[in-house]
Amino acid sequence: NTKITQSPRYLILGRANKSLECEQHLGHNAMYWYKQSAEKPPELMFLYNLKQLIRNETVPSRFIPECPDSSKLLLHISAVDPEDSAVYFCASSPGTINERLFFGHGTKLSVL
Amino acid sequence: QQNVQQSPESLIVPEGARTSLNCTFSDSASQYFWWYRQHSGKAPKALMSIFSNGEKEEGRFTIHLNKASLHFSLHIRDSQPSDSALYLCAVGPNYNVLYFGSGTKLTVEP
Numbered sequence: 001n002t003k004i005t006q007s008p009r010y011l012i013l014g015r016a017n018k019s020l021e022c023e024q025h026l027g028h029n030a031m032y033w034y035k036q037s038a039e040k041p042p043e044l045m046f047l048y049n050l051k052q053l054i055r056n057e058t059v060p061s062r063f064i065p066e067c068p069d070s071s072k073l074l075l076h077i078s079a080v081d082p083e084d085s086a087v088y089f090c091a092s093s094p095g096t097i098n099e100r101l102f103f104g105h106g107t108k109l110s111v112l
Numbered sequence: 113q114q115n116v117q118q119s120p121e122s123l124i125v126p127e128g129a130r131t132s133l134n135c136t137f138s139d140s141a142s143q144y145f146w147w148y149r150q151h152s153g154k155a156p157k158a159l160m161s162i163f164s165n166g167e168k169e170e171g172r173f174t175i176h177l178n179k180a181s182l183h184f185s186l187h188i189r190d191s192q193p194s195d196s197a198l199y200l201c202a203v204g205p206n207y208n209v210l211y212f213g214s215g216t217k218l219t220v221e222p
Contacts, residue, residue: 041200041212042156055209089155098144098163098204103155 004104006090012110013080020107022073022090031073032091033065042089048073049096085111114139116203118213126221131188133216135201144204145177147186151197191220
C-alpha cells in the first residue's frame with residue numbers, strides 16, 4: 001500500500017531517542033498508531049481526527065505522538081525499552097465511525 | 113475493556129474446502145464488527161464488516177453476526193492457498209476504537 005508510507009522500515013536501537021514517520025495520501029481525516037508485538041494482535045496506541053488527539057490508550061509516557069497536519073503522523077520515542085520491540089503500524093480512515101482502516105507497511109523496531 | 117476471543121488458534125484445510133472462523137466478544141453494546149486479514153510480514157487489510165444481526169456475503173466470504181450470543185463468524189467458501197493468512201476479528205463500541213482478537217492462523221494446502 002504505497003498510499004500510506006512509513007519510515008523507517010526497520011529500526012534497531014539501544015536506549016536512544018527516535019521518531020517514526022507516517023504520511024497518507026488518501027485524504028483521510030483520521031490517523032492512528034497501532035503496536036503489534038510478536039504473536040499478538042494490533043493494539044491501538046493513539047487516534048487523531050482532524051489533527052486533534054481524541055484517543056490515547058494506556059501507553060508509556062516515553063511515546064509521544066504528533067500530528068503536524070492531517071496527512072502526517074509522527075511517533076517520538078525516548079529511551080526505548082526492550083518491551084517496545086514490535087511492529088508499529090500507522091493507519092488512516094476517512095472518518096471515525098465504523099470506517100475501514102487502511103494500514104501502512106509498518107516500522108519494525110528492535111531494541112537491543 | 114472489550115474482551116475479544118477467536119477460535120480456533122490455527123486451522124489447516126485443503127484447497128476448495130469451506131472454512132469457518134469464530135469470534136466472541138464481551139461488550140453487548142458493541143456496534144461494529146470487522147474481519148481483517150494479515151499475510152505474513154504484511155499489514156492487516158480489511159475484508160468486510162457487519163453491524164446488524166444476520167448475514168452478509170461478499171464473493172467467497174460470508175459474515176454471520178448474533179449479538180445476543182456475543183458471537184460472529186467468517187466463512188470462506190472454496191478456500192484457496194492465497195487465503196492462507198492470519199485472520200483478525202475486530203469489535204468496536206464507538207468511534208473507530210477497534211479491539212482485535214488474537215487471530216486465527218489459516219493454512220490452505222494445495
